[in-house]
Amino acid sequence: MKLFRVTCCLFILLLSLLAFAFVAVHPARAQELNPPPPPEYSCRAGANVTICQADVTFSYGPVDIGIVCGSGKSAFDIFDSATLKQHKIRYYDRNGNLARRVIHEDYTFGQWSNPLTGKVVSYTQHDTITDVLAVPGDLTTSTETLTGENIYRAGSGAPVLFNTGRQVFNSDESVLISSAGRSFRAASIEGDTTVFNDVCAALA
Numbered sequence: 001m002k003l004f005r006v007t008c009c010l011f012i013l014l015l016s017l018l019a020f021a022f023v024a025v026h027p028a029r030a031q032e033l034n035p036p037p038p039p040e041y042s043c044r045a046g047a048n049v050t051i052c053q054a055d056v057t058f059s060y061g062p063v064d065i066g067i068v069c070g071s072g073k074s075a076f077d078i079f080d081s082a083t084l085k086q087h088k089i090r091y092y093d094r095n096g097n098l099a100r101r102v103i104h105e106d107y108t109f110g111q112w113s114n115p116l117t118g119k120v121v122s123y124t125q126h127d128t129i130t131d132v133l134a135v136p137g138d139l140t141t142s143t144e145t146l147t148g149e150n151i152y153r154a155g156s157g158a159p160v161l162f163n164t165g166r167q168v169f170n171s172d173e174s175v176l177i178s179s180a181g182r183s184f185r186a187a188s189i190e191g192d193t194t195v196f197n198d199v200c201a202a203l204a
Contacts, residue, residue, distance in 0.1 A: 033096045034137040041090065050092040059083040062113055069114075069200030076117075078196075078203065082110035082125075097137030103129040105148075112152065114203040121160060121202050125150040131171075142171045146185075154202035161199045 033050065037043060043052040061081025069076055087104040107125035114120075127148025134141040150163035165181015179186045184195040 033092050033098070035098060035139065037090055041088070048094045050096065052090040052092070054088045055086070056088065057083065057085045059109075062115070065112075067196055069196065069203065074204075076114050076203070078199075079113045079115055080111075081113070082107045082123075093136050095136070097133075098139070099133055099136045101131045105129065107150075112199065112203065117203065119203045121152050121154050121199055123150060123152040123161075125163075127163075140171050143177065144169045144171070144173060152199055154199075160202050161196065 033043070033052075037052040038054070040054040040056060041052040042054065043050055059082070062079035063081070064077050065080045067078040069078060085106045085108070089102045090098060091100040091102075093099045105125065105127050107123070110123040110125060111120045112123065125148070127146060127150065130145045130147075131139075131142040132145075133139065134143070145166065145168050147166045148163075151159050152161040154160050161184055163181075163183045163185055165179070165183060167179045167181075167183050167186050168177040169175060170177060176186045187195045
């Protein structure tokens with residue numbers, strides 16, 4: 001009788017472990033996630049939340065970032081290249097709808113360049129991007145908060161451009177909601193292109 005009870009307990013424990021492993025490794029089968037996470041994410045489901053995480057590192061560039069320095073024949077576009085490391089987290093509510101996502105970013109070997117002269121301005125960047133969805137599952141209702149620092153230097157001199165502090169944007173980053181600190185990104189959204197004068201001069 002005791003042996004039977006022990007066997008039953010072990011069987012129930014095994015079923016519990018299998019169920020836990022299923023939810024931890026395959027939460028998308030346990031509940032529909034909206035929107036579904038990209039394939040690089042690994043998810044774990046809890047009672048009231050599903051958390052999906054991913055670590056990604058990649059290099060890119062040089063790519064034209066759409067900033068034009070100068071005018072006429074002396075005008076040139078700025079190109080960007082860097083290696084980017086991201087730790088990405090998504091939080092889904094009990095209904096499987098995305099409620100919040102966070103991305104921690106670390107840029108190395110970053111530089112803006114002028115392909116016409118070969119001059120470069122190096123930069124470092126460390127930031128955290130947090131999106132909170134007013135309506136879970138609907139990315140168009142998100143508010144994005146950016147915190148951190150992004151510093152550009154020509155050689156070993158003083159910074160020629162930088163982002164610091166905290167900025168809040170709408171879902172497509174076309175509207176600046178609030179800003180604390182110094183941000184060329186916020187200034188450019190508001191139409192102030194003079195913030196790029198020093199970096200343009202360094203690349204000319």
